[in-house]
Amino acid sequence: MHVPSLIEKKREGGILEDAEIRQLIAGYTSGEVPDYQMSAMAMAIFFQGMSPVETASLTRAMMESGEVLSFPESAPRIVDKHSTGGIGDKVSLVLAPLLACDNVWVPMISGRGLGITGGTLDKLESIPGFSVNLTTEETMLQLEEIGVVMIGQTADICPADKKLYALRDVSGTVPSQPLIVASIMSKKLAESLDALVLDVKFGAGAFMKTKEDAESLANAMCDVGREMGVDTKACLNPMDEPLGHAVGNALEVVEAIATLRGGGPADLRELVLDLSEQIAHVDRSQLETWLDDGTAFSVWEKLVAAQGGNPEQLDQFGEVHPANCIKEIRSDRSGVIRKIDAETVGRSSLLLGAGRAKASDEIDFSVGFDQIRKTGEQIGDGESLARVHARTEQEAERAANEFLQGVSIV
Numbered sequence: 001m002h003v004p005s006l007i008e009k010k011r012e013g014g015i016l017e018d019a020e021i022r023q024l025i026a027g028y029t030s031g032e033v034p035d036y037q038m039s040a041m042a043m044a045i046f047f048q049g050m051s052p053v054e055t056a057s058l059t060r061a062m063m064e065s066g067e068v069l070s071f072p073e074s075a076p077r078i079v080d081k082h083s084t085g086g087i088g089d090k091v092s093l094v095l096a097p098l099l100a101c102d103n104v105w106v107p108m109i110s111g112r113g114l115g116i117t118g119g120t121l122d123k124l125e126s127i128p129g130f131s132v133n134l135t136t137e138e139t140m141l142q143l144e145e146i147g148v149v150m151i152g153q154t155a156d157i158c159p160a161d162k163k164l165y166a167l168r169d170v171s172g173t174v175p176s177q178p179l180i181v182a183s184i185m186s187k188k189l190a191e192s193l194d195a196l197v198l199d200v201k202f203g204a205g206a207f208m209k210t211k212e213d214a215e216s217l218a219n220a221m222c223d224v225g226r227e228m229g230v231d232t233k234a235c236l237n238p239m240d241e242p243l244g245h246a247v248g249n250a251l252e253v254v255e256a257i258a259t260l261r262g263g264g265p266a267d268l269r270e271l272v273l274d275l276s277e278q279i280a281h282v283d284r285s286q287l288e289t290w291l292d293d294g295t296a297f298s299v300w301e302k303l304v305a306a307q308g309g310n311p312e313q314l315d316q317f318g319e320v321h322p323a324n325c326i327k328e329i330r331s332d333r334s335g336v337i338r339k340i341d342a343e344t345v346g347r348s349s350l351l352l353g354a355g356r357a358k359a360s361d362e363i364d365f366s367v368g369f370d371q372i373r374k375t376g377e378q379i380g381d382g383e384s385l386a387r388v389h390a391r392t393e394q395e396a397e398r399a400a401n402e403f404l405q406g407v408s409i410v
Helices: 003-011 018-030 035-048 052-063 091-100 120-125 136-146 159-171 177-189 211-227 249-260 266-279 284-292 295-306 311-319 342-352 393-405
Strands: 079-083 106-110 148-152 195-202 231-238 325-330 335-340 368-370 384-390 407-409
Touching: 003 018, 003 035, 018 035, 018 052, 018 159, 035 159, 035 177, 052 159, 052 177, 052 211, 079 091, 079 106, 079 177, 079 266, 091 106, 091 120, 091 148, 091 249, 091 266, 091 284, 091 295, 106 120, 106 136, 120 148, 120 249, 136 148, 136 295, 148 295, 159 177, 177 211, 195 211, 195 266, 211 231, 231 266, 249 266, 249 295, 249 311, 249 368, 266 284, 284 295, 295 311, 325 393, 342 368, 342 384, 342 393, 384 393, 393 407
Parallel strands: 079 195, 106 148, 195 231
Antiparallel strands: 325 384, 335 407, 368 384
């Protein structure tokens, strides 16, 4: 393999063969292909794009760079969901145990938050004792026992993606659609899924700002999934305001628990049901029943216990991580809420310590916002728009002022 020739080929708009892509990824994973050559290839892909067949080849090569889960022939249908990220997005915490009620297996491999978008693993780790680091043997045993596991990506899963993702971050190629698709889909397809539903966000608090861009990404991911034999569906969802009423790790767990008990915010419940019915055997009414009658919550309790948490703490989870300072954010006028900007709320939450500006940052589980009002609601002068949970009065005041920058009332 002569890597400069491959770079030139893609730079000039050529189509890379499956064997060429496989060799390139294998060489990069082993260290034979240096970062500077892979950076040049990533930039060539950024400008020239990739065909659906090329993107599928890249996804498959990245997936096969490491361990791929293998299930016994007797296993039920294997399903999962992926979200492109949003503000207040705690869907996975509800959806995974709900789907496990349907006699399917949900081997959910999730990520951590970076920047303004929160991560499922951080939310799970706000549950004291909860471990997201399980061996393959432990993962399989838990799937056999309760049908669901929620873990992080191990070093053995898609090592090519780990290297390439870090490279894209420092080479200005993060927005490349083929590279986004291959990164997302290689990790999910390493779960050996039968079906996958994609929650593709667009708007102020999403990576894709327009519906058109989100639709393009969704179509590309579905094409790759189907090319690789996985029943792949996508739902486009706006992310202009936070999902639900809470943003912040422990605060979002509280909201997820309420939803698993048949309550919770209406928009969160509807989105969970919209996504679940795409890959479930049963219809929406049965999924609703499992949320309302305690079946889904029972699976959630088993999941928490199986991964080291204490289910008895779930009843009063709001008291597990009390913030030092809780402050009301009040409206200075009466009217109708026209905007609560998701990106602004995400940035405010990040400054409080609920997220990471860089991968090495520590997370504060207690901080964030809750009781966030929704757009379209009537509000009076002096009424609460939200509550901020902070470490100090000064940080609460700063976050409240920033939150208000994203609010429009007319």
